[in-house]
Amino acid sequence: MAAVQGSRHPAAAIEAKWRRRWAERPEGGGDRLPRPGRPKHYALTMFPYPSGDLHIGHWYAMVPADAHARYRRMCGDDVIFPMGFDAFGLPAENAAIRHGIHPLRWTRENIARMRGQLRSMGASFDWSREVVTCEPAYYRWNQWLFLRLFERGLAYKRFAPVDFCPTCNTTLAREQVVGPERVCERCETPVTRRDLDQWFFRITAYADELLDFGGLDWPERVVTMQRNWIGRSEGVQFAFGVRGRPDATFEVFTTRVDTIYGATFCVLAPEHPLVASITAPERRADVEAYQAQAARRSEIERLSTERERTGVDTGAEAVHPLTGEPIPIWIGDYVLASYGTGAIMAVPAHDERDFDFARRHGLPIRTVIAAEGEAAVPGAAHTGPGRMVASGRYTGMRNEDGARRLAEDLEAAGIGRRRTNYRLRDWLVSRQRYWGTPIPIVYCARCGMVPVPDADLPVLLPEDAQFLPTGESPLRHHEGFRRTACPRCGGPAERETDTMDTFVDSSWYQYRYLSPRDDRAPFDPAAAAAWLPVDVYTGGVEHATMHLLYTRFFTKAMRDIGLTNLSEPMPRLRNQGVILGENSEKMSKSRGNVVNPDDLVDRYGADVVRVYLMFIGPWEAGGPWNPQGIEGPVRFLARCWRLAADPYPPPAQGAPDGGELRRRIHRAVRDVTADLERFAFNTAVASLMTLSGDLAAHRDAGGDRAAFREGMLVLALLLAPLAPHLAEECWALQGGEGSVHDQPWPTFDPALAAEESVTVVLQVDGRLRDRRAAAPTASEDELRVLALESPKVQAAVAGRPVARVVVVPGRLVNVVTGA
């Protein structure tokens, strides 16, 4: 392709040509092991849901991940960079209900379309390892893993109140309920409560281990979010007796035993099992009315942002375990049945919620911690540290010491025990929907709950289900699916009709990529041992407390089952930000600010879109789309192409030799390498823009041709991860051999990259007064003399005594005057 003076590069033709050539190269085979003698590198980017169209957000996530993988490959690593589809989930089923198209067909058509769009990105995905989670070859192993968890008691069924989305018509995991209004994360409908038999994974068994982030190179905020989500808290659990009821006791949990002498009442959750039996006859009507109201409140939307701490007196009294004093027992919905013991001791003087409740209901407030060094705030609880007062033999102790002593003493006396509670709940995995993995369990009238034998897997999802939004799984109404024979006794039995949460699919997909067609095991242990763990995992922060917690749990559980010896699946994690619309709002069809990558590729070519997305700013920051800004990368790549394609001008009189250009080439290699290592794609692009400018200037001045060609080849190499098509074209135009992507990453000579001469800044009292050129190796003494000789420095010193001269070799001299 001949260059036309001053023109833009023919992106479409160049990209089509190279993509054709690349397609002729053999693919990896999908399950090969790392080549001996080379470090392996497993690059993984979160796989997409096949929603139908590739969004600019997918490009923003995947292009830099691809650039990094390509860079590692040129560095000599044996890289795998697989891609697949997270293909089960609600949108497919909703499309089926709305448009009468089968979820399988809808999903497969979307995948076919998205595969093409993904190819247009020019990413180095290894398609031979592709995984599609809605195919039986994949979900069969969800079922297999479910059974292994079931055998270990890590999957269990329990009748429990669960969050239910009336719009999606299914139960939700706790993590899928968001905000104080408790709405469905998908459709923002307020969730309701249902009491159902549900399947759970016992993630809480790993709560403490999940809190260990040692050795993880993860963004701080993700670690913090997981830590808060797990919500470990240490305290003491002990029992209160009920006055006049020697048979009845209830346990409370507190993190503040030091305030135990300040407990002036107790509060039980409205659902607490003891409430019915201890309520005084004259209080029964009020208590039952309150219970009914509380039950309704958790079912109906809770829109009131101002939380009133309501409650009613049961008329019963608890016996304080240390003082023997009777204190009233109330019920109130600010005490959660699902946390701790569902009951608390209330210490209004030192807990804001209890304080508020006591004020509202006229209950006594007793101070037992004296605020030290800070004024007591009138009309508020003192929650900070202090000396214990009115606390029996603990009076006078610092509250931290008192807490320790009280915990020991309560334990010794057999009254209470130290205990750790977690905010984390077990993972609710059953969904009353069709488009998911069937749970491989059979119910037999004679044998009870029976797991489907491994040999009978997969339990296939029948294709001829009815899609009606009934709130029950469509499988429940599918007689052919539901009726089966008991695997144990052969008698008539029924299948479980719930399907699994789609987060199960993505909890172990990184294993499946290693041997995607293995039909004897979920993955090949030899491949797993060779390739895992994932070296770099990239994706959005929105998965911080769901997917990333679940996949850590899965790896730990799989380790304990004996399937792997890993404890952490993804030791290194990087998050990209979010690309916003031109108006800085979230992109959405309803806002009309969606940027379509296909249109951009048609107009500018994939390389330009890639480079622009990386140049926009720090990857983790994201930011608004600026349609004008893309002109920068357009011009930059066009210039690279013209430099490679235009004929070289004849040598000029007094033209530069290659020295300065070579220095700049080495500096570019140094900077781009460091930037790609640290995922700083924006500054890597900036360095390449600078190099292309240096090459253009050298050429226009008729400089040394050998140095220019050397620089052009380096430019093509450095550009290869970022703009793979154009880099290939430039490499070929400059006579590079083979594919640019098969070349080793260029190295630099630090001595050559160093400046020949540096500008040393001369300051007087920290203010800039002059600049001088000096050798980078100039000694402190030389620089000091240089500064003191400067007329501008002398003028600024103005005859005052020089107190000190600070010299930073290679950088600056600061002359400090005065006494």
Place this chain on the structure above:
RNA sequence: GCCGGGGUGGCGGAAUGGCAGACGCGUCCGACUCAAAAUCGGAUGGGGCGACUCGUGCGGGUUCGAAUCCCGCCCCCGGCACCA
């Protein structure tokens, strides 16, 4: 409320103790052109004719020297939010 991240030209951003604003967008001026596009060159934080001076959310501090470190505050974004 608690936790985390952030605030730098007209805009995206660079610089993590040493020349603030790399690189780019935009704008202005010039070259090429019949003209335009494309391309190339120059200018571009504010003030001042100038020597200079002010300037990284605000106020203080440490330091020869602070966008960068420390203290206090304001604002923006994200997460969690009755978890005892």
